[in-house]
Amino acid sequence: MIYYVGAFGLIIIGLYIILTKRNLIKMIIGLDLFETGIFILLICMGYIKGGTAPIFSKSGLNPALMVDPVPQALVLTAIVIGVATLALALSLAIKLYRHYGTLDMRKIRELKW
């Protein structure tokens, strides 16, 4: 249960940062925290008490005690894609900085809310 609290805590902190901070880099950090919270939530859902990794590396492992491989497979690809999208967001931040000379959202007119 504490894992769910932690995962949703990360998600809420990330959303709060995205909503309130005005520096673009901080907003990107918030986006990454949000993403990490989702990864932890997915992995927790597949956990089984006293479970082993879903790998038959030696004989005598009980299949009924293996943790769910599906969320692990999803998160495995999602982490790498998260890195790539993070790099894309950072490159957009670089471009905006070059154009406006600032990372402050209040001074970038078109992005104000």
Added chain:
Amino acid sequence: MRKIISIILLAVLIIGIVYCVREMPFGEAQSRVRGYYVSNGVRQTGATNIVTSVVVNYRGFDTLGEVTVLFLAAIGLSAVLYREEKKQRKAGRKSSLILYTGCRFLFPLILLFGTYIFVHGHLTPGGGFQGGAIIASGFLLTMLGCWKWGGINKVAFKITESFAGLVFVVVGLLGLLYSGYFLMNYLPKGLPNELFSSGIIPVIYVAIGFKVGSELTGVLDNLIEEP
């Protein structure tokens, strides 16, 4: 004002989450498909690592989509950062002897470790995505540590990346040709826990390893070229 509105919105969200998640069990098997994969995975795909058999075999088409998303993100990054006049990379301060030597010593070992991770993806924890990320971290080390090295050969990386993507698609299409399903495992499965086993899974994972490694290295190179 902004903060108050955000906090009210998040409070509503938290109430909703608590209402939904209160009943969710923790530490129990929650999906029926888990049992199917765990009890039939080794027999059907030949890979002892069930996560790998899910990624490459059962959900191989999904993985092809994920690889495409990665490709799109890398292409988008180089399109956003593209500039007409290429600035020459600043020579920077030459790194000290210790850093330079340590970097040159570690770089091949990191490449070897990454290769091991993605070649053994169907036997041990690991696989193409992880191995590719490790290889990209090796290139990042050389970018940060040895300035003498002077940039990567971009064309070679682009060719590696395209070729690896092509291998994935062609292996899938051959499955369509041989047995009527895209990404069908048509090669002999061999004995479990052997390096040459489980049909097309190692082939695809090696291709993914090369693709992810070259793509992430290209992303890092694009970002590090910025003044």
